[in-house]
Amino acid sequence: MTVTAADHEACAALLRASGSSFALPISLLPAAKRQGTTALYAFCRRADDIVDDAADAASAGAALDAFERTVRAGLQGVDVDDPVIRALADTVRRFAVPPDTIHEILAGVRMDLDPKGYATFADLDLYCGRVAGAVGIAAIHVWGFTSADAPTFARDCGLAFQLTNILRDVPEDLARGRVYLPGEDFTASGCRVADLRAGRIGPEFTRLAALERDRAAAAYGRGAHLDRLLTTDGRITFRAMFGVYHALFAAVVRAGAGIFTVRPRPSRPTLALAAATTVLCGPRRSRCTRRQAPAPACGRR
Numbered sequence: 001m002t003v004t005a006a007d008h009e010a011c012a013a014l015l016r017a018s019g020s021s022f023a024l025p026i027s028l029l030p031a032a033k034r035q036g037t038t039a040l041y042a043f044c045r046r047a048d049d050i051v052d053d054a055a056d057a058a059s060a061g062a063a064l065d066a067f068e069r070t071v072r073a074g075l076q077g078v079d080v081d082d083p084v085i086r087a088l089a090d091t092v093r094r095f096a097v098p099p100d101t102i103h104e105i106l107a108g109v110r111m112d113l114d115p116k117g118y119a120t121f122a123d124l125d126l127y128c129g130r131v132a133g134a135v136g137i138a139a140i141h142v143w144g145f146t147s148a149d150a151p152t153f154a155r156d157c158g159l160a161f162q163l164t165n166i167l168r169d170v171p172e173d174l175a176r177g178r179v180y181l182p183g184e185d186f187t188a189s190g191c192r193v194a195d196l197r198a199g200r201i202g203p204e205f206t207r208l209a210a211l212e213r214d215r216a217a218a219a220y221g222r223g224a225h226l227d228r229l230l231t232t233d234g235r236i237t238f239r240a241m242f243g244v245y246h247a248l249f250a251a252v253v254r255a256g257a258g259i260f261t262v263r264p265r266p267s268r269p270t271l272a273l274a275a276a277t278t279v280l281c282g283p284r285r286s287r288c289t290r291r292q293a294p295a296p297a298c299g300r301r
Contacts, residue, residue, distance in 0.1 A: 001079045003090040008035045010083040011042035018045060021248070024275060025240035029143070030233055036095050036142040037237070039087040043071075043102070044135060046084055047109045052176070057113050064113070068106050075099050097141045104134035112178070117193070119183045121215070125159065127180075132158035132165075140226070143234025150229040157223030157238075161245045163216040167209075167252045170196075170260050185211055196260060205257040213253055220246065224283040236279055243278025244271050 015023055015038050026037050050067055054060030074080045074089040092099060108130025118124040133155035140154045166173070166180045173180060179193055186193055189208035195201070223242070230238055248271070251264035258264075 001074065001077050001086060001089060003086050007083040007087040007090070008039060011035075011038045011087045014042045014045055014084070020045075021244045021271060022241065024272065025237045025244065028233075028237050028240055028279075032094075033142050033144075033233060035087070036091040037139060039084070039091040040097075040135065040138055040142065042084045043088045044105060044131075047106060051109055051112045057115075061110075061113050064106070064110060071102065071106065075102065091142065095142045097138045101134040101138040104130045105138075108132075108134070115177050117179045117183065118181075121182045121184065124180060124182050128159045128162040129155060132162035134158070136161075140230065140234065143237060144231035145229050145234065146231065147229040150226060153223055153226035153229065156219050157226055157242070160216055160219035160223050160249075161241075163212065163219060164245055164249045164252060167212055167216065167259050168248060168264055171263055181208070181212060199261065201257055201260045203257075205260055209255075209257050209259060216249060216252075220249065220283075227283050239279045239283060240275040242283040243275040246278065246283070247271050247274035 012035075015026065020041070022041060026034055026041065029037060047064070047067065050063045051060045054063060070080050070082055070085055071088070074082070074085040075092060077089070080086060080089075088102070091097060092102065108127055111127050111130070118127065136154035136158035137151045140150055145151075170181075174197065179196065183193065185208060186196075189211055190204040191202075191208050196205075220242075226238060227235060227242075247266055248264070251266040252259055255262070255264045
C-alpha cells in the first residue's frame with residue numbers, strides 16, 4: 001500500500017474541522033507521532049459519524065459493514081481508496097499498534113446500533129472499554145511507554161474520559177434515543193429511565209448524578225498512574241488530554257442533576273488553562289465531593 005503525505009493531511013483536516021478538545025494536546029507531539037495520533041482520531045471520528053449521521057439503524061449498519069471491510073483490507077496491506085484508512089494502516093504498521101485495538105473500536109461503535117441501553121455497569125464498561133479504552137491503548141503505542149502496566153492504566157483513562165462524555169451528553173444522546181447510564185444505577189438511585197426521557201428530573205436524580213460522578217472519579221484516579229509510564233513527549237500530550245477532560249469532568253460535577261437537562265459547557269480558555277496547568281504539574285487523583293469539583297493541582301498526585 002502506498003501512503004502519501006496527503007493521506008495524513010486528510011486526517012489533519014478532519015481533526016481541524018471537528019473542533020475537538022483533543023486538537024490542542026495532539027499538536028504537542030513531534031511530527032511523526034502527531035500524524036499517527038491524528039490518524040487514530042480521524043478513524044474514530046469517521047466510525048462515529050457513520051452511526052450518528054445515518055438515517056436509520058439499517059443504513060448505519062450497512063455503512064459500518066462496508067467501512068469495516070475497508071479497514072480490514074487496509075490493515076492487511078491491500079491498497080484502498082480511503083485516505084483515512086491508508087493513514088491508519090500506516091500508523092498501525094509504523095508504531096506496532098495492536099490491530100485488535102482497531103477491531104475493538106469498531107465493535108464498540110457497532111454497539112451504538114442497538115438503542116436498548118445497558119442493564120448493568122459491567123455492560124457499559126464493555127462498551128467504554130471498546131470505544132475509549134482501546135483508543136487509549138492504541139494511542140500509547142504511538143506515544144511510547146515504558147511498562148507492561150501502561151495499557152491497563154490507558155484503559156482506565158479511556159473509561160474516565162468516556163464516562164465524562166456520557167455525563168456531558170445526556171440531553172444530546174436522549175435526542176438520539178440513547179440512554180447510556182445503566183438501568184441498575186437508576187434503580188439504586190430511586191429513578192426511572194422513563195422519567196429521564198419525559199424530563200421529570202426529581203431530587204432522586206441528584207443521587208444518580210453522584211453515583212456516576214464517584215465512579216468516574218475513581219477511574220480518573222487509576223488512570224493518573226499512566227503519567228509515570230510514558231515517554232517524555234507522550235507524557236506531555238497525555239497530561240494535556242487529562243487536564244482538558246478533568247476540567248470537563250469538573251463542569252459535570254458542578255452541574256449536579258443539571259446534567260440531565262443541560263449540557264455543561266466550560267469555556268475554551270478554561271480548558272486551555274487546565275491543559276497547561278496539568279502539563280506543568282502533572283495529573284493527580286480526582287478527589288471530588290458533592291460540594292467541590294476536582295481541579296488540577298501542583299504537587300498532588
